[in-house]
Amino acid sequence: MPDAAAKFERALTAILEEARAQVAAGRAPNVEGLEVRLAAAARSAGLDGAPVERARRSLRSIGAVHRSRGLVSREPGPPPVRRAPSAFRTKPTVTGSLGVRRADGDGFRLAWDRVPTVTEWEVRFSERADARSDYVDGETLVLAGGETGVEVPLSDALLRVTIIGRGRGGRLLRRALISGLTRDNWRERWQRRASA
Numbered sequence: 001m002p003d004a005a006a007k008f009e010r011a012l013t014a015i016l017e018e019a020r021a022q023v024a025a026g027r028a029p030n031v032e033g034l035e036v037r038l039a040a041a042a043r044s045a046g047l048d049g050a051p052v053e054r055a056r057r058s059l060r061s062i063g064a065v066h067r068s069r070g071l072v073s074r075e076p077g078p079p080p081v082r083r084a085p086s087a088f089r090t091k092p093t094v095t096g097s098l099g100v101r102r103a104d105g106d107g108f109r110l111a112w113d114r115v116p117t118v119t120e121w122e123v124r125f126s127e128r129a130d131a132r133s134d135y136v137d138g139e140t141l142v143l144a145g146g147e148t149g150v151e152v153p154l155s156d157a158l159l160r161v162t163i164i165g166r167g168r169g170g171r172l173l174r175r176a177l178i179s180g181l182t183r184d185n186w187r188e189r190w191q192r193r194a195s196a
Contacts, residue, residue: 004045011041012055019062023069031063090131090158092190096176098163103149108186110161110178111149118165118173119145125153126160131180135160154183 015038019029035056042052094100103109121143126135135158141150145165152161159181165174178190 005047008041008045008047008051011045012038015041015055016058016062019059023062023066028066029059029063031059034059090180090185092178092180092185092188093193094176094178094190095193096163096174098165098174098176100163100176100178102186108152108154108183109149110152110163112163112176114146114148115165115174117167119168120166121145121147121150122162122164122166123150124162124164126162127155127157128160129157131158152181154181154186156182156184158182 015034019031019034022029038052038055038059042048042055098112098115100110100112103111123141123143125138125140127138128135139153143150150161150163152159158179161176161178161181163174163176163178164172167173
């Protein structure tokens, strides 16, 4: 019987080395086929039970190494695209003491009523890349008191328009703040809030 056990150990060593060589070459070992050879070697040696089960576990762990290497060696895919939740979408909002509206016709033009005591209008444009960024100041226009409208440079970025009506001596008489404007939401209904 010692010769049979030694023969089984030699067969087991050859089977495990073959499985390891296949894994080292980057190929999946044929674990089922090697288990058939292992069972035949055990039968010819008259072995069964614990030694044969240990040999099967060793063979399966070599197959697991190949599967693990395959998972680790995969190229990572692109990161998932994160989109802002739709609930975080900014709506155009108007606050202040000046009644500002969209001018009739095509294009992006704001209009307001003439205020006789206003001698000049200061119009400031500020943009931000998204709803979480800060506004960055851009162009500032100064219009005569008789002018009652301005073209708005809309894009995909969020735009804030500040309109200040000043009287003699630079006194602030009217003010409007329109926030969150884009080309896409220009025609949507604007929220109106009371000025503070």
